[in-house]
Amino acid sequence: MGVITKIVNWSRLKSPWILHFNTGACNGCDIEIIASLTPRYDLERFGVVLKGTPRHADILLCSGPVTKQVECRLIRIYEQMLEPKFVVAVGTCSCTGGVFSGCYNVDGGINSVLPVSAYIPGCPASPKAIIDGVVKLLKSLEEEPGAKKK
Amino acid sequence: MHDPGEVKIPFGPQHPALKEPESFLISLRGEKITSTSIKLGYNHRGIEKACEERTYIQDLYLIERICGICSHSHSTCFAQAVEEIAGLEVPARARYIRTLIAELERIHSHLLWLGVAGHEIGFDTLLMYTWRDREVVMDILAMLTGNRVNYGINTIGGVRRDISPEQKEEVLKAMDILEERTKYYIELATQEVTLAKRLSGVGILSNEDAKRLGAVGPVARASGIERDVRRDDPYAAYAQLDFKVITSNECDVYGRTLVRLGELMESYSIVRQAIQKIPDGVISVKAPRKVPAGEVVSRYEAPRGEDLHYVSANGTDKPERVKVRAPTLANIQSVSKMLENRYLADMPIVVAAIDPCFSCTDRLIAVNDPERKTKNTVAWEAIRLKGIEWYKRQGIDFTPLNKKLKSLI
Numbered sequence: 001m002g003v004i005t006k007i008v009n010w011s012r013l014k015s016p017w018i019l020h021f022n023t024g025a026c027n028g029c030d031i032e033i034i035a036s037l038t039p040r041y042d043l044e045r046f047g048v049v050l051k052g053t054p055r056h057a058d059i060l061l062c063s064g065p066v067t068k069q070v071e072c073r074l075i076r077i078y079e080q081m082l083e084p085k086f087v088v089a090v091g092t093c094s095c096t097g098g099v100f101s102g103c104y105n106v107d108g109g110i111n112s113v114l115p116v117s118a119y120i121p122g123c124p125a126s127p128k129a130i131i132d133g134v135v136k137l138l139k140s141l142e143e144e145p146g147a148k149k150k
Numbered sequence: 151m152h153d154p155g156e157v158k159i160p161f162g163p164q165h166p167a168l169k170e171p172e173s174f175l176i177s178l179r180g181e182k183i184t185s186t187s188i189k190l191g192y193n194h195r196g197i198e199k200a201c202e203e204r205t206y207i208q209d210l211y212l213i214e215r216i217c218g219i220c221s222h223s224h225s226t227c228f229a230q231a232v233e234e235i236a237g238l239e240v241p242a243r244a245r246y247i248r249t250l251i252a253e254l255e256r257i258h259s260h261l262l263w264l265g266v267a268g269h270e271i272g273f274d275t276l277l278m279y280t281w282r283d284r285e286v287v288m289d290i291l292a293m294l295t296g297n298r299v300n301y302g303i304n305t306i307g308g309v310r311r312d313i314s315p316e317q318k319e320e321v322l323k324a325m326d327i328l329e330e331r332t333k334y335y336i337e338l339a340t341q342e343v344t345l346a347k348r349l350s351g352v353g354i355l356s357n358e359d360a361k362r363l364g365a366v367g368p369v370a371r372a373s374g375i376e377r378d379v380r381r382d383d384p385y386a387a388y389a390q391l392d393f394k395v396i397t398s399n400e401c402d403v404y405g406r407t408l409v410r411l412g413e414l415m416e417s418y419s420i421v422r423q424a425i426q427k428i429p430d431g432v433i434s435v436k437a438p439r440k441v442p443a444g445e446v447v448s449r450y451e452a453p454r455g456e457d458l459h460y461v462s463a464n465g466t467d468k469p470e471r472v473k474v475r476a477p478t479l480a481n482i483q484s485v486s487k488m489l490e491n492r493y494l495a496d497m498p499i500v501v502a503a504i505d506p507c508f509s510c511t512d513r514l515i516a517v518n519d520p521e522r523k524t525k526n527t528v529a530w531e532a533i534r535l536k537g538i539e540w541y542k543r544q545g546i547d548f549t550p551l552n553k554k555l556k557s558l559i
Binding site for chain 2: 020021022023024025026027028029030031032034035038039040051052053054064065067069070073077099100102103104105106123124126
């Protein structure tokens, strides 16, 4: 690993910007994601900042099962993100479809549409679990330099 | 007909001001909104249909996940409907525990709303303050029910967890902390000029319009309509508790803020009364697996307004039909009215002021777009004929079978 790559990796790990997208969730995971960003849990101490546009984000936090109507939008948002990009599935529904698997308008988990880098189970995933998941994702990137490059 | 001075802006389904996927198409003339069309359905999962394939007790947990913020509202509303069909008498202690959790949920929901409203007007300090305080009530909910969101405390015929004297102490302590903080927010809302100026006169919904469009909950109460299911049609233990229905005649976002802050104070008082008056006894009665035939409409005052569940049972262990009318569906009609001739910059706060919950609202809705030439709705008979045609192309012909069926009838 060259010096430049090292610097780039270091800076990426210190400022993972996230985009939150509700793909059909019950809001339970969404409020827990916001809760993990507010003072009690304060995910921002890891450099995580919630962004409004996919073009600024490194990590896509998805909550909920993928509904049929949201599917094409989810792909569009993923395609708008710049490399390297990672998808984190928050909550049991986004991991597997959960309680909604079998519903006629639900495709299943996020992995039925996008490649997922980390799964955070729980109904809803507690802020502690979300922080743990994001930190583990960052750790895994530190260990495998190959994963950071496209 | 295209107007050259008019600009159309799509808003959503992914937008920094929106926490949920929903889409608005806004027509603008300069900075002013001329019309809005709302497109829902991104969160439609098909829960009502799924309910018909699951047993009543499984449905309770599925219904709870209609919405994570008012999960207790939906599950209680459904449980009440099933209990009424089955003729179950819920023990008094269980009814008090349901009331207690319901009010704690209202506290968490209103604090959450206050933060989101602050965020929408660029007052992020308020978001951080209220969400920090909200953690106090989240801890209480986690202690009483075992989960921070989606409590799972209801069961058909009562509740699943009892409350201990130590827990009562903890709840009362938390209420004191929150009451003090809420007094500060009320002071902030009534004395801080910037906040009052930003919110008053925005998103006006007159008393007549609120009645005509069928607004519910804090939106209706802020337009001077004194309507609250807790008082008008008491369920759980509300008949034994003393509380005021907060209203305001401001008719705008500022009024909605004041109503919600007032309701927070009422909720603290209800929680204290419920803790004091809670009787001893069992917390649940045994519910039958199969529910006799019948149909019931159950009402519940969720934090966002009146929640309505219709349950039709047919004597088996699965319901025949479940219909949910969530409060946001009643309020969403008024948003177009509130936005008429308003500035684009007011849009996020006006939408946020009804405290929308689209995961509650996304039931199946057929929308006809007048600008689109083709029809979106198809008659039942046309679908049937289309189905027959499709199978014919697949090599399956139903005509002989159909003839046979007709001869039998």
